[in-house]
Amino acid sequence: MTTPTPNPSSSGDSFRAPRTVTPMSVPALNYDRLRFPLTHDQLSSFVRSALEEDQAFNDITTIATVLSTRRARAALVARQAGCIAGVPLALEAFRLLDPKISMRVDAEDGTRVEKGGTVIYMTGHARALLSAERTALNFMQRLSGIATLTAKFVDTVKGTKAKILDTRKTTPGWRRLEKYAVRAGGGVNHRLDLARAVLIKDNHLKAVDGDVSIAVRRVRELAPPGAKIEVECDSLDQVRAAIDAGADEVLVDNMPVDTIREAVTIAHGRATVEASGGVTIDTVRGIAETGVDFISVGALTHSPPAMNLALDFD
Numbered sequence: 001m002t003t004p005t006p007n008p009s010s011s012g013d014s015f016r017a018p019r020t021v022t023p024m025s026v027p028a029l030n031y032d033r034l035r036f037p038l039t040h041d042q043l044s045s046f047v048r049s050a051l052e053e054d055q056a057f058n059d060i061t062t063i064a065t066v067l068s069t070r071r072a073r074a075a076l077v078a079r080q081a082g083c084i085a086g087v088p089l090a091l092e093a094f095r096l097l098d099p100k101i102s103m104r105v106d107a108e109d110g111t112r113v114e115k116g117g118t119v120i121y122m123t124g125h126a127r128a129l130l131s132a133e134r135t136a137l138n139f140m141q142r143l144s145g146i147a148t149l150t151a152k153f154v155d156t157v158k159g160t161k162a163k164i165l166d167t168r169k170t171t172p173g174w175r176r177l178e179k180y181a182v183r184a185g186g187g188v189n190h191r192l193d194l195a196r197a198v199l200i201k202d203n204h205l206k207a208v209d210g211d212v213s214i215a216v217r218r219v220r221e222l223a224p225p226g227a228k229i230e231v232e233c234d235s236l237d238q239v240r241a242a243i244d245a246g247a248d249e250v251l252v253d254n255m256p257v258d259t260i261r262e263a264v265t266i267a268h269g270r271a272t273v274e275a276s277g278g279v280t281i282d283t284v285r286g287i288a289e290t291g292v293d294f295i296s297v298g299a300l301t302h303s304p305p306a307m308n309l310a311l312d313f314d
Contacts, residue, residue, distance in 0.1 A: 021091060021103040034110055034183050036088060037176035047092040050135045056097060059131040072126035072313055076136070078113045079308035083151040085109045085184035086143035086177075090120060090136035098128030110184040112151065119309065133311045142174075143181040144307035150185025150300050153284055162288035162295050165190045165274065169302035178301045190296055198223050199251070201232045212238060216245040230274070239263045243271050252292075253277045261290040 038046065051057065076090065084107045094101050101124030107113045119140070122129060153164045166182040167190055168175070179189045191197035200215045208214045212231060219229055230249035231242035236259065242250050243266065252263045254277030267273050274294040275287050287295055 019105045019108065021105060034180060036109075037180050038088075043088060043092055044096070047089055047135070047139075048096055050138070051093060051096060051132065054135050056093075056131040056135060059127070062127050062130045066126050066130065068125070068127060070126040071124065072129055073121070073123045074129050074311050074313045075118045075122070076120040076140070076309060076311050078107075078115060078117045078119060079310055081114050082112070082144055082148035082307045083185050084111050084113060084119055084140075084144050085147035085181040086140040087120065089139035089143075089177075093132040093136040093139070094122060094124065094128060097132045098124040100124065101128060109180075110147070110186075129311070129313070137309055137311065141306040141309050142304075143177060143184075144309065145304040146178055146181035146301055147185035148307050149304040150182050150187040152281055153295075153297055153300070154186040156281060156285050157288040157295065160285075160288040160291075162292050163188045164284075164300075165294050165296040166300045167276075167296050167298045167302075168193070169298040171301070182300055185300075187300065188294070198227055198229045199232065200229070200247075202234065202253075205232075212241040212247075213245040216242070216247055220246070233263070236262055236266065239266050243267060247271055249274060251276055251296075257286050257290055260287060260292060264291040 078084075087105060087107075087109050091103060091105075094103065101122055103124075104121040105119070106121060107117060107119045113119065150164060150166075157164065164187040166179055166187060170178045175192070179192065182189060191199065198219050200212075200219065205212060205215055208218075216229055216231065223229065228248040229246070230251055231238070231245075231247045232251040232253050233239045233242055234253050234255070239250050239252065249272045250263065250267055251274045252260050255263065255275070260273075260275055264273050272293040273291075274296055275290070275292045276296040276298075279287060279295055279297045280299070284295060284297070
């Protein structure tokens with residue numbers, strides 16, 4: 001079931017005034033418009049675990065070569081144009097290694113940057129900057145890659161009513177963050193997990209010998225009051241059966257554009273329509289122009305290219 005949430009427009013984000021991050025405050029969580037998914041304690045624990053995995057607190061190379069008193073300035077910069085996500089995680093990585101570090105955020109999550117643009121500028125202990133560098137970049141390159149790919153899909157369907165959805169094809173343990181990155185790119189989140197919404201898929205229908213009405217009726221008996229029911233359909237007959245059974249949404253899976261357009265006509269006024277199945281940047285516009293309400297794209301989270309970011313020392 002689609003559960004769309006408001007998303008910010010990226011237009012004008014690049015003109016936001018830079019923000020100074022004071023060492024002992026928690027400014028990383030001021031993302032109400034995107035609803036950053038972790039509390040500060042969760043954020044700190046998650047980032048600390050990643051630092052410990054990398055043995056960042058026992059970086060023998062840096063300890064051996066850099067004096068503990070040495071200070072440095074560095075900028076986290078974009079090596080390509082894209083959409084930023086993951087700033088709170090990067091800030092926390094550097095802060096955990098140097099609680100007194102001074103940081104300035106030039107591009108907050110949801111901001112589009114050009115090649116060469118500065119995302120974060122930092123002044124602090126050189127050892128901390130070096131030891132936290134890879135963990136901070138790992139977080140930001142992955143999440144910014146998701147946000148950047150999402151933004152490309154959102155731009156491609158602009159002018160239609162279709163909204164771009166993610167799926168549950170996420171990295172285990174990273175789901176809330178990856179879905180957050182989709183929002184940063186202007187997309188909309190599909191159901192978070194199996195307990196949050198109803199989606200009757202093809203294998204569920206096989207368990208009731210393909211009888212859509214039985215599946216919908218059984219779900220109605222169990223689902224919480226007011227829960228919307230979505231049914232995955234691979235034919236127009238299934239679309240009709242799902243709507244006649246009282247489904248609120250139909251998911252048309254791997255259908256040709258002309259067939260999707262017919263499904264939209266059938267569903268008009270009675271159910272919303274989501275399209276899915278191998279959607280690419282080359283095909284998404286044609287799908288959107290059929291009049292569907294939503295287009296789900298698994299690639300947003302299962303195979304986005306990492307955004308090229310780097311830490312440059314002055």
